[in-house]
Amino acid sequence: MQDRPFEALNVETLGARLGGLDALHTRLGGEPSQWKVREVGDGNLNLVFIVEGGAGSVIVKQALPYVRLVGDSWPLPLKRSFFEYHALTRQARRAPDSVPEIFHFDEAQALIVMEFLSPHIILRKALIAGRQLPRIARDLGLFMARTLFRGSDLAMKASERKADMALFAGNVELCDITENLVFTDPYFAAPLNQHNTPHLDGLVAELRADRDLKVEAQRLKHRFASSAETLVHGDLHTGSVMVTEGETRVIDPEFAFYGPIAFDVGMLLSNYWMSFFSQRGHQGEEPRDNMRQFLLSVIVETWQVFRDEFAHLWRTERNGMLYHRSLFEDQGDPLGAEQALNCLIHDIWTDMLGYAGIEMHRRILGLAHNADFEEIGDQELRAACEARALKLGRHLAVNRHRLQSLDEINALAAMLD
Ligand code: ADP
Numbered sequence: 193m194q195d196r197p198f199e200a201l202n203v204e205t206l207g208a209r210l211g212g213l214d215a216l217h218t219r220l221g222g223e224p225s226q227w228k229v230r231e232v233g234d235g236n237l238n239l240v241f242i243v244e245g246g247a248g249s250v251i252v253k254q255a256l257p258y259v260r261l262v263g264d265s266w267p268l269p270l271k272r273s274f275f276e277y278h279a280l281t282r283q284a285r286r287a288p289d290s291v292p293e294i295f296h297f298d299e300a301q302a303l304i305v306m307e308f309l310s311p312h313i314i315l316r317k318a319l320i321a322g323r324q325l326p327r328i329a330r331d332l333g334l335f336m337a338r339t340l341f342r343g344s345d346l347a348m349k350a351s352e353r354k355a356d357m358a359l360f361a362g363n364v365e366l367c368d369i370t371e372n373l374v375f376t377d378p379y380f381a382a383p384l385n386q387h388n389t390p391h392l393d394g395l396v397a398e399l400r401a402d403r404d405l406k407v408e409a410q411r412l413k414h415r416f417a418s419s420a421e422t423l424v425h426g427d428l429h430t431g432s433v434m435v436t437e438g439e440t441r442v443i444d445p446e447f448a449f450y451g452p453i454a455f456d457v458g459m460l461l462s463n464y465w466m467s468f469f470s471q472r473g474h475q476g477e478e479p480r481d482n483m484r485q486f487l488l489s490v491i492v493e494t495w496q497v498f499r500d501e502f503a504h505l506w507r508t509e510r511n512g513m514l515y516h517r518s519l520f521e522d523q524g525d526p527l528g529a530e531q532a533l534n535c536l537i538h539d540i541w542t543d544m545l546g547y548a549g550i551e552m553h554r555r556i557l558g559l560a561h562n563a564d565f566e567e568i569g570d571q572e573l574r575a576a577c578e579a580r581a582l583k584l585g586r587h588l589a590v591n592r593h594r595l596q597s598l599d600e601i602n603a604l605a606a607m608l609d
């Protein structure tokens with residue numbers, strides 16, 4: 193298998209092609225010809241199969257040499273599977289129990305065999321259905337603090353981090369997708385853009401003529417592309433999280449690269465704000481006031497948990513190249529280290545708000561939309577929800593240096609809603 197040229201799997205060929213792998217037959221049991229194979233990929237890029245045997249099930253995820261959402265007119269390297277695999281192994285180490293277990297990786301076939309998360313469902317779907325998941329704020333706040341701190345020069349040996357950064361520097365094409373689709377295309381009439389027309393035409397024109405917003409988007413893009421602070425997940429929206437009442441797992445880190453700490457945090461909180469604004473489009477007869485309140489509280493708690501855990505790691509695991517203890521604690525000056533921490537958290541806060549704002553725009557004006565808004569059938573109602581998110585997004589991106597607290601921002605969100 194290792195030496196064969198890449199070939200896309202399908203439900204008919206999978207058993208025969210992968211049946212010889214220990215990773216599969218020890219977990220699935222029985223004859224490969226008896227395995228039940230379903231393709232369940234609902235993402236934009238890759239194939240995902242559930243493979244069931246008498247004794248168990250696994251997931252097989254395979255990259256395609258093009259963007260699934262667009263087709264073979266848009267080639268995309270298979271190597272993203274390599275970056276996904278390496279990101280998953282690092283996340284598993286840095287934040288135990290937060291990602292699916294990996295059973296096998298085949299670089300040439302661009303495929304990863306991993307734990308089938310069941311009965312987990314995609315967080316985005318749960319939120320659209322109005323479900324309040326009690327663990328997400330804590331679990332994802334911890335996930336972000338642990339992966340982002342432990343992958344940075346705050347925790348790692350400089351030589352190890354630089355070697356790792358060199359490895360992930362190859363993820364050029366997926367970074368390019370973010371650089372263009374997130375930070376640039378939404379702000380001009382790029383060919384792949386789409387929006388809810390004609391309802392949003394006026395607001396879209398306003399945003400594309402908004403000089404302050406475009407300057408901020410480009411400043412954020414500059415930091416995204418040049419601030420290699422830590423290994424980020426790179427695509428941490430609510431469609432990359434799988435949940436049950438008692439468990440939260442993060443999937444799909446193929447966009448991983450060394451970027452700003454604030455990026456994952458901003459993207460995740462942005463998706464909660466979008467879920468908040470979409471709730472009126474899903475509520476039907478039953479008002480979703482509790483759900484909307486829940487989402488705002490998740491935003492507050494996620495940031496709190498992130499910040500507290502980051503501070504805890506700063507105090508207990510700051511053994512990397514930066515802010516060496518000999519400068520502070522070892523001289524009897526723990527407050528010096530706290531001052532440096534405050535500066536860093538402040539910078540993460542400010543940029544996090546900017547990334548959150550831009551993410552709201554690209555999900556409504558760009559190529560890749562999210563189901564939170566897309567699944568609202570009444571286009572006028574949908575546009576009203578989207579317009580509120582666009583306005584909050586603009587406010588966050590442009591005023592991020594002046595905003596003090598999430599309570600203040602959530603009050604603005606509630607005011608718009
Ligand atoms: P893409 O990169 O194409 O977005 P994802 O990794 O997000 O692919 O997977 C697409 C879908 O496949 C997910 O939304 C989820 O429904 C399902 N899926 C992916 N990985 C797992 C897993 N480990 N366990 C269960 N379902 C999974």
Ligand code: MG
Nearest residue numbers: 235431432444
């Ligand atoms: Mg995905």
Ligand code: MG
Nearest residue numbers: 234235236431
């Ligand atoms: Mg998906």
Ligand code: MG
Nearest residue numbers: 235237444446
């Ligand atoms: Mg993906």
